Amino acid sequence: MTGDEIRQRFLDYFEKNGHKVVHSSPLLPANDPTLLFTNAGMNQFKDVFLGLEKRDYKRAVSSQKCIRAGGKHNDLDEVGKTARHHTFFEMLGNFSFGDYFKEDAIRYAWEFLVDDLKLDRRRLWFSVFEGDDEVGPDDEARELWVRVGAPPERVLGFGRIDNFWQMGDTGPCGPCSEIHYYMGEDPDDPTKNTAELVNGPGDTTMEIWNLVFMQYNRTESEDGTYTLTPLPAPSVDTGMGLERITAVMQNVKTNYDTDLIRPLVEYAAALSEPSA
Ligand code: SER
Secondary structure, three states, X not given: OOHHHHXXXXXXXXXXXXXXXXXXXXXXXXXXXXXXOOOOHHHHHHHHHOOOOOOOOOEEEEEEEEEOOOOOOOOHHHOOOOOOOOOEEEEEEEEEOOOOOHHHHHHXXXXXXXXXXXXXXXXXXXXXXXXXXXXXXXXXXXXXXXXXXOXXXXXXXXXXXXXXXXXXXXXXXXXEEEEEXXXXXXXXXXXXXXXXXXXXXXXXXXXXXXEEEEEEEEEEOOOOOEEEEEXXXXXXXXXXXXXXHHHHHOXXXXXXXXXOOHHHHHHHHHHOOOOO
């Protein structure tokens, strides 16, 4: 399956499930002084999550062009060191604005990956927020993953860095739940396909999709302290790296080897060949 076909498949799956297909917004955010570049699919919906803007739909799906080269979500220092970072990428996302919440977000993600794309479920891992002083553990997400079919030992708890998402220092935020995929040999070998590789070293197991359960707005007061207040309605913001899921589907070791990026590398290589 080509990268273009995977993008279309994602849009079609969520459109079929009542989501409005929305175009990618520009890489330079129109009205948001807190961001230099668009860094996530949810940016263009920030005011909808906050209840400041109304749209004529409550569910949306997009493939958003993103740049993560500075600010809170900065991939620049990873480029050239990992198989999965490249600062510019496309984020496939489904969104609920006060409509469905955790249960359906998790069910849709499972169905899309396992039933539609037919990923090998032996290679899937899941993470949930384990809680801290500010926000409690997300036991509900853990139970929901098990209910859709994840083995309990494949659902792991992590802290704020991995499993609490916010766009910047302020704005809509919430606990998140990620899906990781083991790309190594023999998924049945428990010494190879291990929990330690989830959010661990190397690229063998990589995060492919992040489901954010948007529940709070973080604001900064004049004295520089930050406060969490509940959003008008619990919402959903997800993001799956198109180049990552394409690497999985095309069974290649790095995003650079997918049909989305490889032709660009080859073109640049041809241009830079010394003339005879
Ligand atoms: N906003 C979340 C992220 O960027 C999910 O899309 O990971």
